[in-house]
Ligand code: SF4
């Protein structure tokens with residue numbers, strides 16, 4: 001049977017590379033790139049403008065963070081008021097992290113962006129591999145997935161590096177799927193305060209560098225297509241050996257099922273988060289103050305980093 005003729009782009013006569021179901025458009029490569037970057041710029045514009053000074057891009061080496069660095073470098077190239085740096089955390093996960101760090105080195109060198117790293121071992125006193133093998137310390141002594149300390153120390157590492165570099169913002173490559181998963185997890189936990197505190201941040205909070213998420217409203221598949229069309233290196237993030245125990249990955253499966261049955265679910269959760277952010281000020285969950293043990297910002301008496309440290 002002859003292959004079906006390729007659909008044309010809804011905006012020109014070139015063959016379409018994708019169909020965007022929620023906008024009803026078939027798009028060619030050029031028009032997809034325009035559609036993608038327009039929404040990322042719109043998300044930046046919703047926060048006012050690209051923050052002036054140093055923007056620290058949180059770079060894991062995965063497709064989303066590499067795409068974020070690429071996008072920000074493109075839009076800030078001719079802007080003398082914006083400097084980019086990249087910041088990465090080495091979790092200490094053998095066979096997984098090294099390939100991603102190699103990509104970080106390559107993409108920052110190619111773009112002339114300074115790159116800074118910190119190891120979880122230096123923050124926690126143990127690698128994530130050590131923790132998973134029973135060598136780490138959980139605050140309650142329970143057997144809990146490695147993503148617990150990994151997430152806490154990654155956030156702290158990125159924030160500390162960005163603060164030390166004098167950054168006015170931390171940009172991350174979180175996409176719509178990530179956002180929807182995080183919102184759903186907090187809804188299921190009934191954690192309204194945390195929901196209100198989630199990035200993006202409009203107002204600065206003491207010790208915490210505000211976060212900027214240009215891809216927050218863009219589905220993961222589109223970030224992948226953007227990376228492919230722009231010729232960016234793709235690192236398979238599903239390789240982390242501890243991913244199977246992560247609650248986030250359960251949420252991902254739940255949301256993929258819901259989205260298939262009821263298209264627009266992820267966008268619905270995004271709108272819900274925006275409504276929460278309008279209705280509940282981030283300080284409603286308690287003021288940010290200095291941790292009594294280490295001085296890092298926390299909404300409790302001592303910070304999560306101290307609780308997890310060896
Ligand atoms: S899956 Fe969990 S342990 Fe692996 S890198 Fe992600 S947060 Fe860390």
Ligand SMILES: [Zn+2]
Pocket residue numbers: 009010011012013014027028029030031
């Ligand atoms: Zn087109």
Ligand SMILES: [Zn+2]
Pocket residue numbers: 291292293294295296302303304305306307
């Ligand atoms: Zn502390």
